[in-house]
Amino acid sequence: MFDDDFDCPHGCDANGFLFDEVTRSAYPCTCREERLRRRSHSDMEASVGRYAPPRFQDLDWSRLPLSGIAERHTATAGAVRRYAGRVVQNASEGRGLWLLGNKGTGKTTLAYYVAQEARAAGLSVLTRNTTDLLNELRDSYKPDAQPTTRQIIDAVTHVDLLHLEDVSVPRPNDWVLEQLYTIVNRRYEHNKAIVFTSDTPYGEGINPDTLADHIGERTYSRLMQMIEQPFFMTGADFRLAS
Template identity: 85%
Template structure:
């Protein structure tokens, strides 16, 4: 059975089929493809987790933290807001975002806002801290592990929007570089959008191409074609200055 709560205007059954009384045959309703897509997304969320923790749900520009970010980082907030207004078209065309800057400037919140709007638009979304994702992949090699390696790889490959946090944090080694390349390359080949964040220590110049040294030239090259120029956010750690 597909989504029983799906409100189909054609009155199809729970599996997305209509019945022709003349031919006495069942045929797929126009909604069946969408219902299959929704079930796949639901299965994905059930196996590998939902799109956002409580702190980053129900984000709105009229209240904190988004209102504060818009005040402190107007250009970045405007860019993200415009992207999110057309998130369905952007994601379906494989366009993503890179938020690069100092800790505590609001990169994560803006990325979660995009994820929130994508999900509200009916797209499947998967968010992971990059270190956590790599740890989950490592643990999935164990016998009887849940989710399995295949479930994780399938999710990060096929989800319509993949949101990765702190891409620059994991210490690079051959295994880490291989996993990052696999994830990015599969999405690149399938024209699947990525939104990701990365940090630069406060006081240091923001150098986008420095990420290539951390994640590998092949992975960096593909990401750049998928996201374009990064959205830069500089300043002191807002969490520390206000205790938030």
């Protein structure tokens, strides 16, 4: 069954069909594709998890933490707002976003804001800490595991917007590099956008190319083609300062 709360102006049934009294036959309503898309989104969230934890829901620029981030990182916050304002177009064109910088500067909050706006615009969104995602993939190999490996890979491949946190954190080994390559390459081939964050230790110069050491050259090359440029966020850890 489809979402009974879907308000169709044509009065079709819950399955997205209209009935022709003259021919005594059913035919698909123009809203059926939208109903199918919503059902797919709902199934994806039900099978592979949440879109955002409570701390990062209902984000608004008029209050903390976004208002503070905008004050401390005006240029990057502005770029993120512009990206989120065109998130449907950006997602359809496979244009991603990379927030790179020191811990506690607001990268995660900004990424979740993009995810929030994408979901509000009707896009399917999957957010994951990269380490958690890799652990879920490893656990999915067990007998009777839920979600299955196929469900996870299908979700990260086909969801409209994939949001990955802390891409540089997992310790690289052959298995990790293979999984990251599979995820990124599938989205690259399907022209699907990725929003992701990664850290640089405080006091060190920010060099985007060092991410290749953590995720592999092939994966890094594809990510770089999927974004316009990384956005830098430097400074002290605001969580500790507050």
